[in-house]
Amino acid sequence: MIHVLLVSREKTVFKELEAAFADIKITFDWTNSAQNALSMLSKEKFDLFITEEQLPDTTGRDLIEKILFKNAMMDSVVLSALSHDDFHEAYEGLGVLMQFPLVPGKKQARDLLDHLNRIARIASRTSKPKGEQI
Template sequence: MKIAIPMFHTKISPRFDQTQGFVLLETQNAGVVARDNLTTKGWSVIAKMKQLVDLEVDVLICGGIDRASLQYLSFNGVKIYSWVTGEVDDAVTCFLDNRMKPGIILGDKGKMKGRWQFCKGRNHLCNMFQTGFYKGEKRMIHILVVSENYLSTSAFKTALDESDVKTTCLESGRKALSAVSEKVFDLLVTDENVGDMTGLELIGSVIAKQPMLNCAAVSSLSPGDFHEASEGLGILMQLPVEAGKKEADQLLEHLKKIQALG
């Protein structure tokens, strides 16, 4: 049996479409007989899917995955365990022990320490403490803004407030990580540095908790350098250092288009 697991460093990539590589395994008699890495940096999601099919992969263990990829791979005979969170090696152990299930949060040695559950009526994943948060009602967009100063007091923030969205402002990465574990947000907007970590470090930690949370980041890097630094994070939009109303309007437009697809 051939197994593929998208990687984000040593963890399962929180988003299939943004992974920069896969661990490829071949198993026999509940043991691994071959292991290799497939680098997919810069590949389109279509190229990744086709490569897995060409390699005759039987099983995909992944985090978040878009509907089109799920349907394409399933149609081509790939069994998918999606929304799995944890270390790649723990996922391998869990699978070999015949305990793998979609939506599990893995602990040490592949033991399950929690389950993800979908909210009712929405293409959104909430943690185990937020089950049933939505009852099908229309809900205001909720944006988490993380900035020590500028973003929380700027024309950018004012434009968000005037666009009929709810904003929560926090000044550190630590507080933001705590917030996304307890509440549901549609978008995270982070400054380039947030005191105790960089904005990109914050996004990397956040998507490990909420794989499909949309994110935007302020950065002084050139577009090319930003793409290189943020590859694998699935960032919705790069914002200039002095983001204003124009960027806020563009960001909300992008977000609403994505939500309409769900």
């Protein structure tokens, strides 16, 4: 079961995305501010959060930074209208999994699952006892 926190000014932006995940074991919680998001993340276990770039009390980027300071393992996705290059410039040091359009839907749900599975496959190959002596 994947637990996802959605952060946006209006819940409706995630309507299609939630519907696309209806048949998959993913649970969603939603909040409309960074402050609430930080509070929820401190109380419950989430695997991923998806945020808008602009929130009522701060930016999505600022929220990601605050979360990373507490838990760098938390994956993030950002809804953004930036070009690919501008998004890369603005966010890559923060290790954002993916850029979604402002209203994500079925395609993004499929892409996200594929990407999470790819990272899981890579991660499963990482545990090795020791380096090769040279």
